[in-house]
Amino acid sequence: MNWSLRISNLLKILDTPFDVHALPATPEIYIELQSLLDENMPPIKRIIRMILSDPAITLRVLSLVTTTSHFDPANSTITIAKVINFIGLNPIRELLENQSIFNDELALKNKTLFDIHAFWKHSLFAAYAAERMAIEMRFPNPEEVYTAALIHDIGKLAIAQFSPEKSCRINKIHRSHTEYFKAEEKILKAKHPEIGAEIAEELRLPFEIINAIFRHHDDHTLLRAKNFEKSIDRIVYVANSISKIFCNRNHANHYFYEGRENANIFLDFTHSQYTRVVRQVGDKIYLLIDELHTRSEGLRHYCITLESNCNTVGSQTTKIKETQDQLLLQQKELQFLDELLPHLIKxxxxxxxxxxxxxxxxxxxxxxxxxxxxxxxxxxxxxxxxxxxxxxxxxxxxxxxxxxxxxxxxxxxxxxxxxxxxxxxxxxxxxxxxxxxxxxxxxxxxxxxxxxxxxxxxxxxxxxxxxxxxxxxxxxxxxxxxxxxxxxxxxxxx
Missing domain, CATH: 3.30.450.40 (GAF domain)
Structure with a gap:
């Protein structure tokens, strides 16, 4: 693979060593997944859906298999269902233990100006679009396409987590109406697709996914490709455009036409095919909004219950402390009386x-x-x-x-x-x-x-x-x- 970077250079770009298990997840997805895993009879299909709702969790779960010696990225496809079939649910439970998700999210935003929810929305909407286009094209493995689109921006998340000071500078420059790529090149001398591809290669993901991450902004290379096969990298490139329609509502018309042009150039989509995909993605997003509303109600109930339990624990702790103080005082009183009693009697x-x-x-x-x-x-x-x-x-x-x-x-x-x-x-x-x-x-x-x-x-x-x-x-x-x-x-x- 002829990437512009090598794995050995990754540590030179990131300030702290990359660790896939340190990638931050979206708190709401994290809590929902933990809740599903804690059920007496965990619903496997819902667990798979929940894992595939977050880029960081997806990458961490995939790595449980891809980084083992049994996995051959050159001759294997990998899905979350296969991971669960190979290793079961316990390693995934262990993966989610002992993490301070809400505090971590707040600290990340304060240190880097990186909005993990905006990142999550763009990644998930791109995954929806990629999956719908793969189905429209009768692609043999839509989940692989979905996964590639879901983690296509993982380089951005890695920069925020492992180089927070540089990420903050990049986001400040970008907010002053500078292109994100130019801000990255100025601070890092590298771009997030390159870093994301190196991460995917280090985790031994299949070549098609690595290539899709590396090429998701590289229209020139995709156009120069001799083989016009409808490959994953082309689908992810177009999905990246379609996602912007729903993430940047103020410029939705611009991104709609940009996406239509890209779908026609790179995937040979007709106007009706493209509009059908966009409508289906929109419908799925509206369903997601309803789900999030239900989840937020559940989370609210969970937080109220948790707060009530904490108050109960706090009250019990106070009572225990008061009882301990009283027992200690009584013990001292007995010691006092034990010495004073002879004087009182005689x-x-x-x-x-x-x-x-x-x-x-x-x-x-x-x-x-x-x-x-x-x-x-x-x-x-x-x-x-x-x-x-x-x-x-x-x-x-x-x-x-x-x-x-x-x-x-x-x-x-x-x-x-x-x-x-x-x-x-x-x-x-x-x-x-x-x-x-x-x-x-x-x-x-x-x-x-x-x-x-x-x-x-x-x-x-x-x-x-x-x-x-x-x-x-x-x-x-x-x-x-x-x-x-x-x-x-x-x-x-x-």
Whole structure:
């Protein structure tokens, strides 16, 4: 074969090595095919139709057989039906596993400006046209013609996938009203039919398909051919023109007459034959639109179900996390009580018992700051006498609050014998529960305060905080600290 490129040069054109299994598929076709393959009794005819609805999937499935040593491209024809007959459905299922199709499609478009849906429409419409013309001409193997037309632009897809930066530059130049071929030659020094033919040759596809890919823009070579046999490459060339009628509606008249002229020159079609083919292709496209509408409804239902399942999973995950947190908290509470229980039973001095409680909170409960303010009747003050976790220069270390003159949450906890769980310390708490003096100590961090009561009179206040603006004391933690203080209060009241 006298191609202008050789396989060894393919890597010099593409920025990353070509891999047929990395070619992106149309997401809707991909999902529909997966759904069919997952059925208990997979419908083979529908699966074949679905595979033959996407160029990338078709090429990937064909390669499962063509790249094996058992396949001889010189003496064999290959169809999707033959592939399934040879290898079954499991290799095709494996082919579709673990792919992020929607994210991949979006990333490809953002990186390259390549529209995979426009590519898909042009390829599929060309395949429809090629198949109808092959039937009109009584061609012996219409599916081979269909396949050649379906993958005729595979070079464009390969450039987008394996040279995204170059593909982006090509598409930008093309959008400025430059011919696509000229943009390709400027950036790549090659054209997509050449790259597509090299890919087809590397995958060991039959010669007729390779030649059709290589020649689908080459009218001069087709005209010079001595043998006017109605070959696949001529059909694909004309099909490429007919596809433009339906893909470029603003210029449909122009492409209709261009297609008619090409059909007459290359295939010896009469006007009535040509219009019959175009009408049949149009009818098939309208059927496709109806199918796509049905598929989109199915996909919408699938996505709604999937979203609902995800929400359920998310809800269950949240519940499991909450349960795990509660179990962990209960475990810590048991460890705390295990150490505090001997002190509660043997009647330890109140100050020592409160100290033991504060130590065990700091040790077993995930709390950064633990402080106990004791009431000193001689001075009528609440004084920080026990603290764990406070930084060396933290003003809370030396905090003293006057029982009568001071205001704020800590002193209110003592005066009202009432617990507080403060999620944000600011003036909105009111003048009785907020003070600048107290703010210097507690800052803006959430905290909780619980009174320790002996014989119905408060004797101390427990202050606890995670020392983080974003982490308040949870309701479960708050209830647990209240429980600890009640245990201690009952013990020292005996």
């Amino acid at each position: 009647g330890t001095r109140p100050e020592d018992l409160i100290l033991a409680m504060a130590q065990n909170i700091s040790k077993y409960i995930n709390i950064k700051y633990t402080v106990v303010f004791f009431y000193e009747s001689r001075t009528n003050n609440l004084i920080n006498k026990i603290h764990f976790g406070l930084p060396a220069d933290d003003p809370m270390r030396w905090a003293i609050f006057d029982k009568k003159a001071s205001r704020g949450t800590i002193i209110s906890t003592f005066n009202e014998s009432r617990s507080f769980n403060i999620t944000g310390y600011n003036e909105s708490l009111g003048e009785n529960y907020y003070s600048v003096e107290e703010f210097r100590c507690v800052k803006s961090m959430p905290f909780a305060t619980i009174p320790i009561i002996k014989n119905k009179e408060p004797v101390a206040v427990l202050y606890v905080s995670h020392a983080s603006v974003d982490q308040p004391i949870s309701s479960e933690e708050f209830a647990m600290f209240q429980k600890f203080c009640r245990y201690v209060g009952r013990s020292i009241s005996r």
